[in-house]
Each structure stands twice: as structure tokens, then as C-alpha cells.
Amino acid sequence: MVQKAIEILKKSSSLLVITGAGISAESGIPTFRGKDGLWQNYRAEDLATPWAFQRDPETVWKWYDWRRGIISKAKPNKGHIAIKELEDLYERFFLITQNVDGLHGRTGIKNMIEIHGNLWRVRCTKEGRTFLLLDTPLKEIPPRCTCGAILRPDVVWFGESIPQDLMDKAYTLLNTYETLIVAGTSGVVYPVASFPTILKANGGKIVEINIEKTPISDLADISIIGKTGEILPEIVEGLKKII
Numbered sequence: 001m002v003q004k005a006i007e008i009l010k011k012s013s014s015l016l017v018i019t020g021a022g023i024s025a026e027s028g029i030p031t032f033r034g035k036d037g038l039w040q041n042y043r044a045e046d047l048a049t050p051w052a053f054q055r056d057p058e059t060v061w062k063w064y065d066w067r068r069g070i071i072s073k074a075k076p077n078k079g080h081i082a083i084k085e086l087e088d089l090y091e092r093f094f095l096i097t098q099n100v101d102g103l104h105g106r107t108g109i110k111n112m113i114e115i116h117g118n119l120w121r122v123r124c125t126k127e128g129r130t131f132l133l134l135d136t137p138l139k140e141i142p143p144r145c146t147c148g149a150i151l152r153p154d155v156v157w158f159g160e161s162i163p164q165d166l167m168d169k170a171y172t173l174l175n176t177y178e179t180l181i182v183a184g185t186s187g188v189v190y191p192v193a194s195f196p197t198i199l200k201a202n203g204g205k206i207v208e209i210n211i212e213k214t215p216i217s218d219l220a221d222i223s224i225i226g227k228t229g230e231i232l233p234e235i236v237e238g239l240k241k242i243i
């Protein structure tokens, strides 16, 4: 399977990668769905919606503070690093990640959209300006802007739209790139869940890497069952021998 994926990738002059929480699992960051997923123990409606935040910003921020604490101790793993190496191998490369943990950015990757935002960035609920807030743990919960208003994590919650400029960029990529690697996502959260179908409709090829089958598996040209931290480095090694 890995060899077949390498065959597809070596024929391609452009590469788009989409990642989800699974790519960070080997860095010790919990995923959302599945056996040990966050949504087994927490309700998304109580923690990841604008209504939950309006009702109880303290509870929402406590949950984000806890996650920021875990992420601050984590490091990019072999999967993140392999994706950075793919960027170096292709002239036309782009990553769309649904992850808000910032681990891809820490590999030095340049061509990337964090389509669900970044939990190290905060947004003033009054002025709308965004900036980084790196304190872990936070000094006050909920944290406040210098203007006095409550800050929120600059992430996309359920019921919110992805910023239009990011969607425009994503559609341009899906309409023009030849090959897509979908790695470590359950493929159930829209609009990203629909991205593979768009690329496929344009004649693109899809390689999926996941520890289990997903709704994307049947659409994929190659569906590899395995850990991203193991499969992605194998793919990079294979490509380096050829490219």
C-alpha cells in the first residue's frame, strides 16, 4: 500500500495535505472521537460552541487552559516532521490542518492554513483584534483584553463559520492540486469532510492514512491503515529515493 502511494505521489507535481487530531495523537494530545476521544467525556455543546461561551466563559476557558497545558508539554512527532519534509520535496505544496494545537507550525512549515484556528491565539470579544497569549496556566480565567472585555480562543466552534478568506484559499487548492493526502481525521466534520470529494471531482488522487476506516476510505485511491507517525516517514523516505 505504501509503495502504491509513493507511485501516485511521485507522478504528482502538486501536493495538498489535510490533517486532523490523529496526527497529534502520537504527541500525546487526545483526539476528539474514538475510544479515548475528548467527546467521550465532554459534551461539545458545553465547551465548543459560541452559546456555551456566552453562558459560561469560565468553564470553556478552564477546558482550553487544560488542553493548552497538555499541548505546551507536547512536541511535533515524526508525522508532523514528515509533512514538513514533504513541503521541501514539492514545489507546489500546501497543508490544511483542522488542528488548533500549533504543532505543525513548530516544524517550520510555511504553506499552511489552520482552518479551525489556533488555541494559542485569542480574540477580543469587543474589539475583534487577535493576538497570541502563551501563558500556561492562564493568570486569570477568563482572560481579559486591555480594554476590559473577555478574550476568547481564536478557534472555530460548532455553529460558527470558517473565515471566508481561508475557505477561498482551500477551494482554490482543491480545484488546482493533483494529489491529496488525508491523514488522521475522522472525516465527519464539515466543511473539511467535503474537501476530498471536491478534489476527486476535479480528477485528483487521494491517499488516506488512518488507524481505522473512515467515510473517506472508499473515495480514496489508496487507504493505508496505520499510524501517521510511521507511515508518513516511510512515504517520505520512498519519495526521497526517487525525486
Ligand code: OAD
Pocket (backbone or CB within 6 Å): 019, 020, 021, 022, 023, 025, 026, 031, 032, 033, 034, 037, 044, 048, 098, 099, 116, 156, 157, 158, 183, 184, 185, 186, 187, 188, 189, 209, 210, 211, 212, 214, 226, 227, 228, 229
Ligand atoms: P477526530 O478525533 O474526529 O478523529 C481523529 C482521527 O484520527 C480518527 O479517525 C482516528 O482513527 C485517527 N487517528 C488516531 N490516532 C491516529 C494515528 N496515530 N495515526 C493515524 N490516525 C490516527 O479528529 P478530527 O477529524 O480532527 O473541531 O476532528 C475534526 C474536528 O472535530 C476538530 O477539528 C474539532 C473536532 O470537534 C472543532 O473543535 C471545531
